[in-house]
Amino acid sequence: MEDTNLNVSRRNFIKGVIATGAAVSSAAYVFRGNPLSGQASTPGGIGNVERLLTLNVNGQDRPVDAMKQETLAMTLRYKLGLTGTKIGCDRAECGACTVLVDDVPRYSCSTLTHAVRGKKIVTIEGLAAADGTLHPVQQGVVVEQGFQCAFCMPGFVMATVGYLKTTPNPTRAELAHGISGNLCRCQDYDKILTAMMHGAELMRGV
Numbered sequence: 241m242e243d244t245n246l247n248v249s250r251r252n253f254i255k256g257v258i259a260t261g262a263a264v265s266s267a268a269y270v271f272r273g274n275p276l277s278g279q280a281s282t283p284g285g286i287g288n289v290e291r292l293l294t295l296n297v298n299g300q301d302r303p304v305d306a307m308k309q310e311t312l313a314m315t316l317r318y319k320l321g322l323t324g325t326k327i328g329c330d331r332a333e334c335g336a337c338t339v340l341v342d343d344v345p346r347y348s349c350s351t352l353t354h355a356v357r358g359k360k361i362v363t364i365e366g367l368a369a370a371d372g373t374l375h376p377v378q379q380g381v382v383v384e385q386g387f388q389c390a391f392c393m394p395g396f397v398m399a400t401v402g403y404l405k406t407t408p409n410p411t412r413a414e415l416a417h418g419i420s421g422n423l424c425r426c427q428d429y430d431k432i433l434t435a436m437m438h439g440a441e442l443m444r445g446v
């Protein structure tokens with residue numbers, strides 16, 4: 241005989257997933273070149289239940305239905321609607337998809353969603369304070385106008401925020417090395433670094 245409580249909580253969980261997905265249902269849900277992109281969702285079926293998990297993103301527990309091979313970048317953008325995380329190369333080369341996982345910068349395009357179960361994820365949307373005050377590194381971007389198209393900006397900001405957690409008072413050279421895993425197609429690295437250094441100063445109250 242089936243456990244009624246388990247069924248009820250599972251039903252509630254699936255309802256939460258559906259509610260979350262509804263917010264981004266109009267987004268183009270595309271898994272580029274992935275032959276499993278058409279993998280059927282079978283509500284209530286065993287395969288579907290294995291895909292359900294709760295992610296802690298920006299301080300909130302978010303129920304989500306993620307395929308086993310799904311990357312965190314895809315889940316954040318197309319399941320949770322957090323499109324501030326960009327996908328550039330989609331193969332661990334450019335850093336546009338950088339988020340913090342337990343305070344450590346990670347390429348979300350190369351991190352499986354199921355691998356970060358139970359961890360604390362922070363995206364660019366989670367940096368500002370509750371009253372809307374921008375994070376000091378974001379303020380540094382505004383003041384210095386360090387980017388051109390700014391596609392790479394969220395990744396640089398997240399990489400810098402992560403780096404400053406362990407090295408709050410870096411030299412310019414140290415910060416350049418610390419965020420060297422991030423690339424910019426517009427290639428004004430000097431201005432970007434100036435903006436990030438300004439953000440570091442604001443964090444220290446300089």
Ligand code: FES
Pocket residue numbers: 326327328329330331332333334335336337338347348349350
């Ligand atoms: S999109 Fe993840 S490293 Fe380029």
Ligand code: FES
Pocket residue numbers: 387388389390391392393423424425426427
């Ligand atoms: S400012 Fe355009 S990619 Fe960096």
